[in-house]
Amino acid sequence: MKSLYRDQDEYWMQLALSIAKNxxxxxxxxxxxxxVIVKNNKLISSGWHKGAGLPHAEVNAILKHPRKHIRGAxxxxxxxxxxxxxxxxxxxDLIINEKIRRVVIGCEDPxxxxxxxxxxxxxxxxxxxxxxxxxxxxxxxxxxxxxxxLTGMPFVTLKMGLSLDGRIADNKGYSRWITCYxxxxxxxxxxxxxxAIIIGGNTAQMDNPSLLSLHPQKQPLRIVLLSQTxxxxxxxxxxxxxxxxxxxxxxxxxxxxxxTNKLTKKGTQIWCLNNNDNNTTGVSLMxxxxxxxxxxxxxxxxxxxxxxxxxxxxxxxxDRYLFFIAPIFLGASGKNAINGYNWLIKKTPKLHFDKxxxxxxxxxxxxSPFRRxxxxxxxxxxxxxxxxxxx
Amino acid sequence: MKSLYRDQDEYWMQLALSIAKNxxxxxxxxxxxxxVIVKNNKLISSGWHKGAGLPHAEVNAILKHPRKHIRGAxxxxxxxxxxxxxxxxxxxDLIINEKIRRVVIGCEDPxxxxxxxxxxxxxxxxxxxxxxxxxxxxxxxxxxxxxxxLTGMPFVTLKMGLSLDGRIADNKGYSRWITCYxxxxxxxxxxxxxxAIIIGGNTAQMDNPSLLSLHPQKQPLRIVLLSQTxxxxxxxxxxxxxxxxxxxxxxxxxxxxxxTNKLTKKGTQIWCLNNNDNNTTGVSLMxxxxxxxxxxxxxxxxxxxxxxxxxxxxxxxxDRYLFFIAPIFLGASGKNAINGYNWLIKKTPKLHFDKxxxxxxxxxxxxSPFRRxxxxxxxxxxxxxxxxxxx
Numbered sequence: 083m084k085s086l087y088r089d090q091d092e093y094w095m096q097l098a099l100s101i102a103k104n105x106x107x108x109x110x111x112x113x114x115x116x117x118v119i120v121k122n123n124k125l126i127s128s129g130w131h132k133g134a135g136l137p138h139a140e141v142n143a144i145l146k147h148p149r150k151h152i153r154g155a156x157x158x159x160x161x162x163x164x165x166x167x168x169x170x171x172x173x174x175d176l177i178i179n180e181k182i183r184r185v186v187i188g189c190e191d192p193x194x195x196x197x198x199x200x201x202x203x204x205x206x207x208x209x210x211x212x213x214x215x216x217x218x219x220x221x222x223x224x225x226x227x228x229x230x231x232l233t234g235m236p237f238v239t240l241k242m243g244l245s246l247d248g249r250i251a252d253n254k255g256y257s258r259w260i261t262c263y264x265x266x267x268x269x270x271x272x273x274x275x276x277x278a279i280i281i282g283g284n285t286a287q288m289d290n291p292s293l294l295s296l297h298p299q300k301q302p303l304r305i306v307l308l309s310q311t312x313x314x315x316x317x318x319x320x321x322x323x324x325x326x327x328x329x330x331x332x333x334x335x336x337x338x339x340x341x342t343n344k345l346t347k348k349g350t351q352i353w354c355l356n357n358n359d360n361n362t363t364g365v366s367l368m369x370x371x372x373x374x375x376x377x378x379x380x381x382x383x384x385x386x387x388x389x390x391x392x393x394x395x396x397x398x399x400x401d402r403y404l405f406f407i408a409p410i411f412l413g414a415s416g417k418n419a420i421n422g423y424n425w426l427i428k429k430t431p432k433l434h435f436d437k438x439x440x441x442x443x444x445x446x447x448x449x450s451p452f453r454r455x456x457x458x459x460x461x462x463x464x465x466x467x468x469x470x471x472x473x
Numbered sequence: 474m475k476s477l478y479r480d481q482d483e484y485w486m487q488l489a490l491s492i493a494k495n496x497x498x499x500x501x502x503x504x505x506x507x508x509v510i511v512k513n514n515k516l517i518s519s520g521w522h523k524g525a526g527l528p529h530a531e532v533n534a535i536l537k538h539p540r541k542h543i544r545g546a547x548x549x550x551x552x553x554x555x556x557x558x559x560x561x562x563x564x565x566d567l568i569i570n571e572k573i574r575r576v577v578i579g580c581e582d583p584x585x586x587x588x589x590x591x592x593x594x595x596x597x598x599x600x601x602x603x604x605x606x607x608x609x610x611x612x613x614x615x616x617x618x619x620x621x622x623l624t625g626m627p628f629v630t631l632k633m634g635l636s637l638d639g640r641i642a643d644n645k646g647y648s649r650w651i652t653c654y655x656x657x658x659x660x661x662x663x664x665x666x667x668x669a670i671i672i673g674g675n676t677a678q679m680d681n682p683s684l685l686s687l688h689p690q691k692q693p694l695r696i697v698l699l700s701q702t703x704x705x706x707x708x709x710x711x712x713x714x715x716x717x718x719x720x721x722x723x724x725x726x727x728x729x730x731x732x733t734n735k736l737t738k739k740g741t742q743i744w745c746l747n748n749n750d751n752n753t754t755g756v757s758l759m760x761x762x763x764x765x766x767x768x769x770x771x772x773x774x775x776x777x778x779x780x781x782x783x784x785x786x787x788x789x790x791x792d793r794y795l796f797f798i799a800p801i802f803l804g805a806s807g808k809n810a811i812n813g814y815n816w817l818i819k820k821t822p823k824l825h826f827d828k829x830x831x832x833x834x835x836x837x838x839x840x841s842p843f844r845r846x847x848x849x850x851x852x853x854x855x856x857x858x859x860x861x862x863x864x
Contacts, residue, residue, distance in 0.1 A: 244639075246810075246824070246838075246840075247635075247809065248640065248810065249639065253815045253817075256817065257818070258818070259818070392804070395802060409840055409843065410816075410818070410822065410823055410824065411811045411814075411821055411822055412821060413811055413815035414783070414809040414811065415815045419637075419638045419639065421805045423802075424643070424803070424805065424806045424807065425802060425804050426643045426647065427647055427648070430802055430803060431801065431802055432800060433637070434834070435835075435836055438836055440826065440829075443825070445829055445838065447637075447798075447836065452800065
């Protein structure tokens with residue numbers, strides 16, 4: 083009987099995890115969390131965290147039903163319930179008050195200040211608590227949150243669309259379109275899961291991108307890094323579309339009022355950051371990431387161009403790489419995917435290929451920084467599994 | 474009963490095909506061919522073509538046994554039996570004389586001069602002939618032979634080992650080693666299946682490669698393209714190892730006697746070809762391929778560097794691409810994988826990704842030139858299936 087019981091816990095936790103994934107990209111600075119309530123081996127309720135300030139997943143699941151239904155049930159929750167007052171009251175109180183008999187938890191809170199405290203409170207209230215069910219999967223969906231909590235910086239994904247010979251634009255500077263429609267569509271879906279997109283001023287100027295996701299209501303911040311060598315026109319889409327208030331221009335110098343006035347009128351913000359490390363992007367990247375972390379960003383997508391990508395790579399700031407490789411050559415004078423840096427073979431930043439997908443005519447190579455020990459990979463499938471066939 | 478019969482034909486033909494593959498890389502200018510002889514639904518003999526001038530596959534299979542065993546049997550042969558005198562007598566005569574009752578053929582001879590003639594001769598001798606069993610697979614293993622017969626040029630595979638940002642050497646020119654041991658080992662196996670390897674003079678000078686396959690007795694020709702800008706030292710391995718007589722130096726100008734004397738002493742040949750198209754490799758490539766075709770080469774492996782690769786790509790001479798991509802960056806001043814040419818996105822040579830393999834830490838991307846209609850892919854698995862896991 084015991085092994086069946088265990089299997090059932092995993093079954094319900096998997097369900098809670100798949101519900102949690104609804105929240106990816108929406109919950110920052112909170113992690114995505116899912117919960118299901120089971121009584122007599124039947125699902126009676128479920129909930130997920132829909133955004134900061136809104137009720138937590140457990141609360142959503144519990145409050146859907148009258149108290150008498152919930153009493154004595156088992157709560158499955160992907161992350162340890164909170165025990166402190168934030169924007170909402172502690173979930174542990176509600177669980178105890180509602181007389182839930184048993185709580186099954188995917189993983190502990192990665193924040194060392196809170197970790198284990200919620201579990202202790204529940205156990206002291208004589209609730210049967212089981213921890214680390216589907217532990218690895220539960221950890222995976224909060225990797226960006228965990229990084230933010232532990233380092234103050236968001237999880238950073240570098241996305242590039244490049245030719246087989248490593249070029250992101252032809253020798254005239256055109257990059258439309260290197261990759262196929264399906265790849266670009268997938269990128270829009272990936273943007274849905276992040277809180278901010280970073281591009282260089284040159285890319286903003288050359289490509290005039292919108293950087294929008296497929297989500298109708300929620301768009302990521304759009305960060306443009308402005309070095310002094312980039313002339314930037316104020317008519318770009320980023321500064322004028324209906325999401326202009328989500329655009330942030332980051333510069334290392336005070337811009338003349340004539341320019342800032344034009345931009346800020348539509349809502350674009352301007353951040354002035356130092357460039358202590360004389361970075362070719364014009365901005366010190368670590369402080370930028372910390373500032374984005376303070377703004378509540380959990381996951382940042384760096385979309386190039388080559389200079390921005392090169393600086394992030396050189397400073398070791400990338401957590402995951404997405405290379406959309408198109409089956410074309412652009413030749414030696416095409417724009418470099420990684421610019422401004424050179425490495426000898428023995429000293430090169432080494433990656434680890436996690437997965438390869440066929441995306442129509444392109445391939446998508448997912449990689450992470452090489453580590454001597456085991457690779458814990460941020461679950462790319464969360465975003466990709468509906469769209470891609472394995473290569 | 475009929476459907477079972479058909480299945481049996483395919484079963485025996487598959488066996489003949491797998492036997493034929495033993496000959497890949499050894500039979501030039503002949504194609505690899507395999508044959509099995511079956512009587513009363515039992516295998517009684519098999520054979521494959523081991524090299525030009527040696528008996529054909531059918532002959533090897535037939536002559537292994539006394540005539541009385543062969544009489545009345547069924548012969549499965551992957552390619553239409555020859556009906557003309559070459560270095561050996563026509564196989565159709567032997568088949569008729571040995572009173573074989575039935576002949577099953579994988580595909581017809583691709584040479585329009587011979588195609589169908591052998592089949593007609595057998596049928597006129599009242600032998601029951603069935604053609605096109607496992608037709609696609611039978612076609613695949615003779616693709617290089619077919620190209621040679623129809624165009625006079627060998628099948629051309631471009632192999633490159635490159636970093637994720639499209640570099641084949643770091644900015645000091647070092648390329649040892651971009652790819653992992655397992656990839657390099659696989660390249661040695663791939664060389665076993667080709668008749669010649671082409672590299673540029675610069676690569677010969679910088680890397681001083683041996684370009685050897687794993688085969689102890691049979692090595693491919695090693696072709697070095699010498700443009701006038703490459704100084705080449707005579708102490709290179711290619712000119713001094715025990716396969717020096719398999720090295721051919723191709724140049725567009727007459728070299729001074731002092732140099733040629735040193736090289737030819739060890740057996741290296743020197744070809745002087747025009748450079749009518751002012752190719753950056755120093756040599757017109759079409760005439761080179763025709764000359765290699767005349768020498769009997771069916772399959773040529775182009776191994777770079779960037780200038781040679783660029784010229785072959787620009788002239789549309791590549792039939793198959795093998796990209797060993799290593800999980801590293803070398804940066805903007807690394808050596809370009811494709812050099813000397815540039816393409817706008819709309820006019821770029823477009824490929825088709827056929828397959829991706831994980832090779833230890835690298836990935837191997839197999840591609841072919843893009844065609845509007847269906848892609849017939851040279852069966853890469855022939856060489857790869859024992860070594861690679863699908864990505």
